[in-house]
Amino acid sequence: xxxxxxxxxxxxxxxTTEFFTPAGPLRAVDEVSFTLQQGQSLGLxxxxxxxxxxxxxxxxxxxxxxxxxxxxxVVINNIxxxxxxxxxxxxxxxxxxxxxxxxxxxxxxxxxxxGTQVAEGLRVHLKMSRRDARRVALELLAxxxxxxxxxxxxxxxHQLSGGMRQRVVIAIAxxxxxxxxIADEPTTALDVTVQAQILDxxxxxxxxxxxxxxxxxxxxxxxxxxxxxxIVMYGGQxxxxxxTSVLFSDMKMPYTEDLFRSxxxxxxxxxxxxxxxxxxxxxxxxxxxxxxxAPRCRYARGRCFEQEPELRAATSPxxxxxxxxPVGTRAADxxxxxxxxxxRVNETGQLVGPGTT
Amino acid sequence: xxxxGKAHLRPHGEALLRVEDLVVEFKIGATGNVVNAVSGxxxxxLAGETVGLxxxxxxxxxxxGKAIMGVPSPTSGSVLLDAVDLTGLSxxxxxxxxxxxxxxxxxxxxxxxxxxxxxxxxxEPLMIKREDQVGxxxxxxxxxxxxxxxxxxxxxxxxxxxxxxxxxxxxFVLWVVSEAAEGRRFESELAWTEVPxxxxxxxxxxxxxxxxxxxxxxxLVWLALAAMIPFEVVSGYLAPISPAVGLLGAASSAAVSxxxxxxxxxxxxGNFAWVVRGGVLTVATVSIMWLVASAIKPSRAxxxxxxxxxxxxxxxxxxxxxxxxxxxxLVVILASAALDYFIVKLVVKKLAMRRSDTQRRFDPxxxxxxxxxxxxxxxxxGRKPHELSGGQAQRVSIARALIxxxxxxxxxxxxxxxxxxxxxxxxxxxxxxxxxxxxxLLFIAHDLAVVKNVSDRVAVMYLGKLCEVxxxxxxxxxxxxxYTELLLSAIAHPDPLIDPSITExxxxxxxxxxxxxxxxxxxxxxxxxxxxxxREPQMRPTVVGQxxxxxxxxxxxx
Numbered sequence: 001x002x003x004x005x006x007x008x009x010x011x012x013x014x015x016t017t018e019f020f021t022p023a024g025p026l027r028a029v030d031e032v033s034f035t036l037q038q039g040q041s042l043g044l045x046x047x048x049x050x051x052x053x054x055x056x057x058x059x060x061x062x063x064x065x066x067x068x069x070x071x072x073x074v075v076i077n078n079i080x081x082x083x084x085x086x087x088x089x090x091x092x093x094x095x096x097x098x099x100x101x102x103x104x105x106x107x108x109x110x111x112x113x114x115g116t117q118v119a120e121g122l123r124v125h126l127k128m129s130r131r132d133a134r135r136v137a138l139e140l141l142a143x144x145x146x147x148x149x150x151x152x153x154x155x156x157x158h159q160l161s162g163g164m165r166q167r168v169v170i171a172i173a174x175x176x177x178x179x180x181x182i183a184d185e186p187t188t189a190l191d192v193t194v195q196a197q198i199l200d201x202x203x204x205x206x207x208x209x210x211x212x213x214x215x216x217x218x219x220x221x222x223x224x225x226x227x228x229x230x231i232v233m234y235g236g237q238x239x240x241x242x243x244t245s246v247l248f249s250d251m252k253m254p255y256t257e258d259l260f261r262s263x264x265x266x267x268x269x270x271x272x273x274x275x276x277x278x279x280x281x282x283x284x285x286x287x288x289x290x291x292x293x294a295p296r297c298r299y300a301r302g303r304c305f306e307q308e309p310e311l312r313a314a315t316s317p318x319x320x321x322x323x324x325x326p327v328g329t330r331a332a333d334x335x336x337x338x339x340x341x342x343x344r345v346n347e348t349g350q351l352v353g354p355g356t357t
Numbered sequence: 358x359x360x361x362g363k364a365h366l367r368p369h370g371e372a373l374l375r376v377e378d379l380v381v382e383f384k385i386g387a388t389g390n391v392v393n394a395v396s397g398x399x400x401x402x403l404a405g406e407t408v409g410l411x412x413x414x415x416x417x418x419x420x421x422g423k424a425i426m427g428v429p430s431p432t433s434g435s436v437l438l439d440a441v442d443l444t445g446l447s448x449x450x451x452x453x454x455x456x457x458x459x460x461x462x463x464x465x466x467x468x469x470x471x472x473x474x475x476x477x478x479x480x481e482p483l484m485i486k487r488e489d490q491v492g493x494x495x496x497x498x499x500x501x502x503x504x505x506x507x508x509x510x511x512x513x514x515x516x517x518x519x520x521x522x523x524x525x526x527x528x529f530v531l532w533v534v535s536e537a538a539e540g541r542r543f544e545s546e547l548a549w550t551e552v553p554x555x556x557x558x559x560x561x562x563x564x565x566x567x568x569x570x571x572x573x574x575x576x577l578v579w580l581a582l583a584a585m586i587p588f589e590v591v592s593g594y595l596a597p598i599s600p601a602v603g604l605l606g607a608a609s610s611a612a613v614s615x616x617x618x619x620x621x622x623x624x625x626x627g628n629f630a631w632v633v634r635g636g637v638l639t640v641a642t643v644s645i646m647w648l649v650a651s652a653i654k655p656s657r658a659x660x661x662x663x664x665x666x667x668x669x670x671x672x673x674x675x676x677x678x679x680x681x682x683x684x685x686x687l688v689v690i691l692a693s694a695a696l697d698y699f700i701v702k703l704v705v706k707k708l709a710m711r712r713s714d715t716q717r718r719f720d721p722x723x724x725x726x727x728x729x730x731x732x733x734x735x736x737x738x739g740r741k742p743h744e745l746s747g748g749q750a751q752r753v754s755i756a757r758a759l760i761x762x763x764x765x766x767x768x769x770x771x772x773x774x775x776x777x778x779x780x781x782x783x784x785x786x787x788x789x790x791x792x793x794x795x796x797x798l799l800f801i802a803h804d805l806a807v808v809k810n811v812s813d814r815v816a817v818m819y820l821g822k823l824c825e826v827x828x829x830x831x832x833x834x835x836x837x838x839x840y841t842e843l844l845l846s847a848i849a850h851p852d853p854l855i856d857p858s859i860t861e862x863x864x865x866x867x868x869x870x871x872x873x874x875x876x877x878x879x880x881x882x883x884x885x886x887x888x889x890x891x892r893e894p895q896m897r898p899t900v901v902g903q904x905x906x907x908x909x910x911x912x913x914x915x
Contacts (some may be wrong), residue, residue, distance in 0.1 A: 047776040047777075047778060048746075048747065048776050086893040104515070113702050161866065162414065190414075191413040191414050191803050192413075192803060192804065192805065192844060192847040192848055192849070193413055193843065193844065193847045194413070195847070195849065196847040196849070196857065199849070199857065200857075208602075208797065209898070218776050218777060219777065219849065219851075220777070220851040221848070221849035221850055221851040222849045224849070224850060224851045224852055224853045224855070224857075225849070225850070225852075225853055225856055225857035226857060244696045244853045245853045245854075247854050248851070248852060252552060258778065259777060259778065260851060262777050262780070262781035263777050263781075263806070263851050264780075264781070264784065264804075264806040264807050264847070265806060266805055266806040266809060266833060266848055266850075267811070268809075269830055270810065270811075270812060270813070270828075270829040270830050271788070271810065271811070272810060273785065273788075274781035274785055275781065276778060276781045276782045276785060276786055277778040277781075280746065281746075343600075
């Protein structure tokens with residue numbers, strides 16, 4: 001999908017983040033590379049533990065310095081985030097990159113008035129006077145769709161509903177006009193109706209400011225209509241990366257297919273048996289040899305358990321995947337029928353074995 | 358919307374669970390304002406049916422689920438389970454019904470006690486039920502009935518003495534119960550020889566050991582003297598103590614009791630009235646301490662009751678030592694307090710051991726249940742909740758609920774905190790369990806696709822009222838209520854060809870403190886007219902089979 005402006009705002013190259021745990025080093029993010037252009041939105045999708053949130057925190061420089069090793073390159077607007085010290089990072093948060101977290105109540109200070117919290121960034125980063133900051137805060141609250149911004153300024157977070165709080169958090173994130181907005185599961189704690197409102201708001205602000213948006217979620221439904229590109233992560237790696245429409249019409253990774261199939265669909269009749277992904281996410285201290293998804297994959301054959309597949313390009317531009325038996329190809333059909341013949345997969349296409357239900 | 362009206366209810370007698378005109382209100386401090394969390398919901402669930410309750414947060418769906426469980430009891434309305442009205446039951450009766458009504462909560466990790474193993478957690482409901490049936494249940498009931506009589510008898514003692522004893526017993530029991538309630542493990546903390554030896558040295562230890570026997574036996578004597586407590590109650594308390602200790606106690610009590618009575622008789626100058634008063638006082642003290650203990654921590658009342666009765670031994674000493682000199686009195690009082698502490702610890706430990714005995718008996722059932730929900734029992738029973746993933750923890754919650762063989766399972770957002778793949782596993786599991794055990798489910802969730810997947814009948818709630826009730830397939834294909842349509846339009850479809858921005862979602866939910874007049878949905882409703890603010894719509898059948906409470910429904914009315 002060609003964008004009018006193609007200035008790269010975020011460049012992530014071979015980002016690797018390891019935590020040192022008592023059990024050994026845990027590689028939460030493994031050689032992740034992608035770029036994000038002005039005005040674009042990118043969805044980062046995966047199960048819990050797939051490394052999507054750690055990726056976001058690594059980009060922000062939010063991870064603690066002890067017991068964590070981050071390597072690779074993260075460039076936001078020509079600033080190399082990895083090389084920044086604590087003070088420089090603080091100067092960057094707000095004007096360059098801002099983040100919206102999952103739990104709006106947890107990300108607001110319960111003993112500070114909303115107005116003070118929205119104005120804080122303006123006062124610190126943009127050195128505004130108290131009066132100017134309050135005026136801008138009022139504008140911001142109105143812009144994010146709060147119906148009575150004047151009274152909201154003097155309220156405390158507990159006086160607002162979940163949706164209102166998330167709007168306030170977005171107003172705070174947008175206050176210093178960031179060049180990049182990262183939203184980490186921004187609607188997971190919210191209702192469907194509020195979810196739709198918040199996603200609309202993020203989308204509207206992205207378009208208005210031509211600000212790129214990195215939207216992290218476990219819900220393929222959320223990225224489907226609202227992102228330009230999608231990255232599917234599993235076990236800390238990028239499994240598949242594609243323009244959104246391509247991903248949904250021509251998914252290559254068995255993992256993406258499984259994720260997609262396990263969503264309960266409103267179109268399906270009641271009591272439709274849901275497809276599940278057998279087994280559990282990999283132990284990241286001792287990741288499986290070969291393809292990370294192989295133990296849970298119905299297409300996996302001997303080679304998948306031995307050799308790690310490379311992220312390779314598909315036929316459509318911008319589409320990459322990491323699989324030896326991409327879905328919809330002859331290789332996949334052959335692998336599946338061979339697995340059925342061996343009894344590893346049953347007739348309905350579900351993996352048979354321990355830990356599968 | 359409005360949803361007062363019961364047109365959608367099935368005939369009486371058909372439903373396993375029937376909720377009528379359920380109202381739950383929460384008072385806001387001293388303002389006099391009231392949160393109208395649930396305002397007149399009527400709902401029924403047939404045996405073996407799954408009813409889905411769907412709506413935004415704040416619509417009262419979770420409050421409805423909890424009100425059915427009686428936590429807290431509804432403000433008004435009735436909840437009929439098998440024709441028994443749960444709202445009229447006493448706490449004890451409700452406690453006996455609760456095994457039939459089990460619940461699964463949203464956050465699986467926080468609904469499991471982090472300090473206990475999975476085996477313990479799954480066995481817990483069985484343990485509680487068993488204790489209610491055979492353990493301290495009868496003792497508690499008996500003591501409750503007679504407590505008032507005890508207090509009346511205690512009135513016969515002189516007033517200053519009574520006040521002093523009550524105060525002292527309250528302080529003592531508060532301390533004992535707080536120790537017990539902290540859940541401290543009493544093992545290994547106090548060895549037989551350690552504490553007395555540290556406090557008063559070995560010679561005193563010998564005296565203390567002797568006193569332990571005396572005190573223990575004396576208690577039996579006094580209880581027998583009082584002749585007010587039936588034998589099975591006494592033996593109920595003593596059951597936790599191992600046979601050896603029991604034998605020792607019985608043997609020594611026979612020998613020592615004679616000595617004690619003789620000694621007391623003499624030291625009190627042969628005043629028989631004092632002996633009787635002593636007995637009465639003991640029983641009164643036991644009962645008072647019992648009441649205090651039960652009030653502080655009802656779930657620990659069993660252990661606390663034992664503790665309270667043993668603590669009363671300290672006061673017995675006062676009567677034994679009336680004729681001794683001041684220094685000896687002090688030593689004996691201190692010693693007996695230390696001993697009581699020790700005995701309490703011993704008994705609590707014994708209780709814990711008895712628990713583990715019982716638990717061993719439940720072990721096969723626990724393992725079977727874990728296996729049924731797809732967990733490997735060998736690797737699971739010894740683990741703690743933090744070692745489990747969210748999906749596994751939710752399986753454990755399901756096992757814990759199903760082990761009681763409930764009639765109705767209330768699931769409050771059971772999959773909202775889970776990933777899609779785990780969500781699918783959990784929903785499939787619930788479906789399997791429903792078929793296997795013929796479960797009846799009330800499934801509360803905000804995700805329409807999830808509710809549609811599991812339900813046989815769906816009820817849509819808005820701001821404490823019902824909007825629409827019907828079969829999931831027809832309800833989602835032909836929503837009759839504008840609110841159902843709004844919810845459907847807000848779904849995030851996993852299909853990039855569906856443009857999500859075409860629907861305009863109106864402002865937030867109005868406050869439940871002052872809900873809109875007439876139809877509560879009218880402030881956000883695209884079809885609302887003046888009429889909607891004046892009259893509350895009633896539940897009416899539509900031609901397509903569902904029931905709707907709306908003045909201007911989206912489908913033809915039947």
